Amino acid sequence: MLNNGLHTEDLAAVTQVPQNKMMSTLQMLEELYQNKVDFRAKELNPYRSFAEQVVITVLAEVQNNLRSTDPKISLEPIGTGSSFEGVKVKPDLEFDFMVPIQIIWDQIIFSDENPDIPVCFGLIQIKRPLLQEAKSKWATDIDFIPKFCVQLVRHGHVLSAKEIQQWFQSMCARTLPELNAHFPGINFTFQKSGPARTLVFEYCGKEMNIDIVPAVPYKGVYLVAKVTSHLGEAVWRLSFSTHEKAFFDSLPRNSCYFKCLKILKYLREQDKKICPSSQLTSRCPSYYLKTAFFHQVLQTDNYAWQNYNLERQVKGLLLYLAKCMKQQRLPHIFVGNKELVGRRDLWLRDIPCKFFHFKETNLLKKVKKETLHQISLRLIYIHDHLDMVLQKMCYCPDSLQRYSKLSSVDIRDPTDELVRRAEVVCEMEYVNHHHSHLSFEETEAFCEMEYGEQHGHPSFQEYDFDCQEHKLRQCKILCVIACVVSFIFLLMLLLYMSEY
Incomplete structure (x- = not known):
């Protein structure tokens, strides 16, 4: 037994790969993808088709129960999220749907007109009907406003995301008898999961989860009723889900685009088994990964995403996301992204150009610096020890659950200061439970002292992201030069041979 509680046989299992399974990093990535990550179409499609049937049944029953003053709903739900984008990762079967609702609105107000409105949100201003025009789409509009709207001093009556959400959830809940009969x-x-309600059931021996969200169409995009406590009930969140799906549809399948993102999503989810207090799993949502992936795709050429470059692209995405965490900046894919102005890609069709000119939206703006710091270190650790991480996941996944919070220290070189820092930060959450009176700085110092007594105190050097990018640029330049020289040599050889 080792001093950190890790069994010797477990240690051998993760540090030594059987001789008949010796693989390169690329081969391990491919094996992990095929065996543990990828949801093949023939596996996922039956569940997705059944989810669509369930949602259509729910909406048909909701429509039958609508009152004359209720908004009208579409019977054609829009599938959104990873299950419809081709980037779904095993094992969870989760499906998200938007349901367009018909609302008569006067105008929709965004941050360009009112800076008090958060950039990715909007207010749906409802035009109050005249008393003599009581008969309309709602039959009695005079009843619609007090039921579904809130009044603001500056903007009058606006549609309440909270009221619409609660109304829609209650209508869906009434369909349970019909669902069970159908x-x-x-x-x-x-x-109930947060502000939303999830439809849960078991199908073919597996649990399925379905989220259905009402949405108001606006010039090719949608505003969804997802209430956030710190913004109040009046604002609606902008959704570009249909364009995100179109973006993934535009990527070639005979490449490593999808493999790269799906492997990173899987590594993120499994990191809690390697480091139980990892905030990479708990505080880094998959949308951050999707956003970083989006920016990486736009910044690199298509040839860089060939299948043989999978290892390079996975490591590149790990470093890019770590750099975003270190700099505390991850721009929104669409809102405030001026690099999209003037582009003619099909997946950008129908998006109002004004959204690209909005103020840049930083997804990490309100995330604690300490959280981002720990996530960054975990990402760098995975980058620098990718082979070992893959070995753990490919060859001994069962032993991951038995690791103690310090299990990985003894199987690494203690002189690796980057890993040491990652472990120190990973320890801080554990220490906080036992020393809650300590500040963040005191907690960090306590962890440093505890670690130093066992492993010494080598000096810490910041991970040089700029140096890594500079080396990558140098490699690209050398490759171009090599190609040019080879071409010139071949041309001279052909000229020489033509003379004879």
Whole structure:
């Protein structure tokens, strides 16, 4: 038994790969992708088709129960998220749907007109009907406003995301008897998860989760009723889900685009088994990964995403995301992204250009610096020890659950200061439970002292992202020069041979 609680046989399992399974990093990435990450179409499609049937049944029943003063809903739900983008990762079966609702609105107000409105949100201003025009789409509009709107001093009556959300959830909840009758043998329930309700049921031996969100169409994009506590009930969040799906549809399948993002999503999810207090898993949502991937795709040429470059692209995305965390800056894919101005890509079609000119939206603006610091170190650790991480996941996944919070220290070179710092930060959450009176700086110093007593105190050097990028540029330049020289040599050889 080692001093950190890790069994010797477990240590051998993760540090030594069987001789008949010796693989390169690229081969391990491919094996991990094929065996543990990828949701093949023939596996996912039956569940996705069934989810669509369930949602259509729900919406049909909701429509039958609508009152004359209720908004009208579309019976054609829009599938959104990873399950419809081709980047779904095993094992969870989760499906997201937007349901367009018909609302008569006067105008939609964004941050360009009112700087008090958050950049990625909007206010849906409702035009109050005249008393003599009581008969309209709602039959009695005079009842619609007090039921679904809130009044603001500056903007009058605006559609309440909270009221629409609660109304829609209650209408969906009433459909449970019809669902159980329509799909006998399946027990449907609604579970509350934050402000939303999720339809949960078991199908073919596996649990499925479905989220259905009402959305108001606006010039090719949508405003969804997802209430956030710090913004109040009046604002609606901008959604570019249909364009994100179109972006993924535009990527060639015979490349490593999808493999790269899906592997990174899997590494993020599994990191909690390697480091239980990892904030990479708990505080770095998959949308951050998707956003970083989006920026990386736009900044690199297509040839860089050939399948044989999978290792390079995975490591590049790890470093790019780590750099974003270190700099505390990850711009939104669409809102405030001026690099999209003037582009003619099909996946940008129908997006109002004004959104690109908005103030840049930093997704990390309100995330604590300490959290971003720990996430950055975990990403760098995975980058620098990718082979070992892959070995753990490919060859001994069962032993991951038995690792103690310090298990990885003894199987690394203690002189690797980058890893040492990653472990120190990973320890801080554990220490806080036992020394809650300590500040962040005191907690960090305490962890440094505890670690130093066992492993010494080598000096810490910041990870040089700029140096890494400079080396990458140098490699690209050398490759171009080599190609040019080879071409000139071949041309001279052909000229020489033509003379004879």
